[in-house]
Amino acid sequence: MTTLTVKIESLEDTMSRMGSAIRQEAAPSQDAVATLSFPSWDAVHRVLAPKRLNILKVLVGHGPLSIREVARRVGRDFKGVYTDVDALVKNGVVEKAPGGIVFPYDRIHFDFDIRAAA
Template identity: 55%
Template sequence: MTTLKVKIESLDQTMATVADLLKAAKAGDATGGEFSLSFPSWETMHKVLTPKRLEIVTAMTGQGAMPMREVARRVGRDFKAIHADLETLLKSGVIDKAEEGGVIFPYDRIHFEFEIKSAA
């Protein structure tokens, strides 16, 4: 089962994770690799993963590649509205273009990982 882990972390935290993974890869340790998507803030995450876009991603989870019109049919929305949301998800790296055409969310599940702390 392939999981996409969605995180809220700073650019410094993301870069530290990448550096650790590169060191491990150079040392021949291929374990510890995960598929993750990081956002710098709660607000940014919600701008990209709106409820309607999460509905799209949920409908695509574990389904393989599909034409954009099929995505629209599965979530019961018109193609024009879906197209704009799919473009945003593509640009943000949440979904990918499929080799055979259409779009794909190549994961079986999504795991959100973040903490909420007091402001002061």
């Protein structure tokens, strides 16, 4: 099972984690965890807004789907879904594939705390 973990962390933390991963010589496990990091909650919400999360729910467990089919399954117009899919592709959440777009993960895990403003 592959999981996409969404985190809120600084650029320094992201780079440190990537450096550690590169230095590890062990082969990746079956339960690979990909990470998508954002600097703030606002950035998370811009990319993974509720309508975009609905698109991901439709894509989980399927092979490539056309944008038109995704729009049909989420009950939205093509243009709006196209705009959302474009944003998801540009942010590395979904991938273009022959025959459409694909979400190459089985699930999403959100891993962050939201604290009170200082």
